[in-house]
Amino acid sequence: MAETAERSHEVQTGKVAIIGAGVMGETLVSGLLRAGRDAGSLVVSDRSPERLAAVKEQYAVPVASAADAAASVDTVVLAVKPQDMDKVLAVVRDHLAPGTLVVSIAAGITTAFLEERLPEGTPVARVMPNTPALVDEGMAAVSPGSHCDAHHLWVAQDLMRSCGKVLSVGEEHQDAVTAISGSGPAYIFYVVEAMIEAGVLLGLPRATATELTVQTLYGAATMLKETGEHPTVLRERVSSPGGTTVSALRELEDHKVRAAFLSAMEAAARRSAELASGQR
Template identity: 40%
Template sequence: MKTINKNIGFIGSGNMAQAIIGGLLSQKIIKSKNIFSSDPSPQRRNQFSKEFSIKTFSGNVEVVKKSDVIILAVKPQIMEKVLKELKGNITSRHLIISIAAGIPIEFISKWLGDDLKIIRVMPNAPALVKEGISAISPGKNAGPEDLELAKEILNAIGKTVFLEESYLNAVTGLSGSGPAYIFLIIESLIEGGVAAGLPWEISKELVLQTVAGSVSMVTLTGKHPGELKDMVTSPGGTTIAGLKVLENKKLRYALIEAVEAAAKKATYLGKTYSKKNKTK
């Protein structure tokens, strides 16, 4: 794995910043002396300093001045405030990577400058255990080297795909919100096992390995999930009886509609930020 010989600064020290820093350091992709972070909370700064042996700051501008790559890891609600603070301090030498959900590249460039290199990323919750998937979308000024650098950084917390920004709302609805759907399914299956008479811990163990094994079957065989489903389903057997209930309850359509609803919400939020830009 390549090493990164640049200074990386994190604006915001939330869970995702913590996951990325932890991934970079555990895989020895970068040295702790080359990572900086900011956060208004003294407790959070102290935690990052102790856990990662990195230098932390209460102000964002100090991080920008020391960094080549700026990772915007703040909540969408405070992004505008942060960008106002950073305006004039970020230059064309910086690469900006935003992992804030729903914030278009257009919104960031409106505040910081139209000539900057900006990349938007949509990671997901499994990044916290280095099993995430991140969709990477370049702005107009980001070149191949910038994309490769972003990929190296995000690969520290899982896998990456490259997509045009227009697809990121769909990504948000699927892989961004998807872990919550999977957790609900897992929870429901565990409860189903309990309802059928199993102890909760045994039911949990059976469900987790069943889900993990099923994912491995799809990944390793390369077969369509529908084909694998048919392999498990015998005529007149127990599995078809269960599938009949799921189809009658429209589980398939509920999941499809959940992804669509989340994607539409992401689109709405993105348009809200775009409208803010037009009123400036």
């Protein structure tokens, strides 16, 4: 069964290297600092000197080459593109101290892929985060590798708690996780775009349509989270017989919107599986 962990603000011991200072790498750096971790307990690496200099200036964290960063820490987070993972693993593998935890947040990179390219016995974990981590409302799912014990799993979870919520799942579920929460924000933004366009079509100024839509989305999500009610129950409370909402929902059903969402998420899961099998 998946276990949920809330965001923690406790300062954790041990040094962490974040290799890759792109969107998710920087998000993790900023989240860890906001959660109370000392900047000196982090070290950041990136292949772009300009990017590395910008992160150092903004967050006052130490920076180093990937090899040096990997050699000086207890946990290495690989926040690089999937197609770059082979090269990065080749660089860091001979610099890891025994027992160093390696955490990948790259889509489609399996724990077996990591273990095959790292020293025998290296504990690894696979994480699927999502972009709301940028505002500390992320949803991450962590899967342990074959050498990842309970403590290693806790460390991986704690890293991601700095940016939101965390679930522990079996790796066989990661393709579904990718389809739901990994890609999920894009589906929501797509719906929001459509609702805003509808507001403009109905004569509202774009700014007004945007504010109405965004706050409605925020309020509905808050209701789901705070009340614990099933979405069907909440939907039915808005749907008066013969009313406006029922008319709108009928149109959505006629256009098979629910079926389209199911098909879209199945496609995302299939693509995640293809990435994991090396079809990049």
